Ligand SMILES: Nc1ncnc2c1ncn2[C@@H]1O[C@H](COP(=O)(O)OS(=O)(=O)O)[C@@H](OP(=O)(O)O)[C@H]1O
């Protein structure tokens with residue numbers, strides 16, 4: 001039987017760099033012939049989480065579904081990378097409790113930098129009042145108090161952050 005996979009859980013504001021960093025790490029792990037899967041919140045919301053909104057309850061349901069799939073994959077030795085805002089401490093506690101290989105990565109980036117990036121134009125919409133419950137603007141983000149790793153995407157490069165994560169995993 002395969003050893004339990006790691007679950008690298010990237011949490012942070014929209015535009016902080018969760019997806020970009022997770023995809024970079026995924027490619028590095030694939031290059032090392034490791035079995036790896038990336039579960040991206042934005043993508044899952046088009047499929048198994050379709051129809052869920054952004055109230056606290058709906059976000060919790062979203063995270064529960066992601067935890068379930070991540071657990072199935074990790075059980076079979078796949079390293080799973082999750083990129084989802086996961087704004088409430090309660091959600092991250094839930095994921096840590098359910099997933100044996102859980103490793104929390106706080107993707108730290110100041111709100112004003114995320115807003116400056118505004119990758120999808122959502123911050124502008126939220127500021128115009130066209131989006132409700134927008135994390136960081138009209139909805140909370142509980143700063144992780146005990147993440148396993150903190151990376152900063154405003155002051156460190158993708159390559160530097162990738163190296164920190166791989167070193168922590170014990171990979172090269
Ligand atoms: N109101 C509101 N608040 C936050 N984010 C919003 C919202 N509406 C749409 N989006 C888009 O949805 C993506 C976040 O989905 P997640 O599944 O990661 O969110 S959560 O973990 O359930 O809180 C998020 O993706 P990322 O930008 O990649 O974080 C946004 O593109």
Ligand SMILES: Nc1ncnc2c1ncn2[C@@H]1O[C@H](COP(=O)(O)OP(=O)(O)O)[C@@H](O)[C@H]1O
Nearest residue numbers: 013014015016017018019020119153156157158
């Ligand atoms: N050091 C960095 N690490 C990750 N992303 C960065 C970095 N510097 C700038 N960026 C940019 O920030 C944006 C982050 O977007 P994305 O990865 O979609 O964030 P999220 O998934 O958290 O919403 C991308 O346009 C990316 O190119």
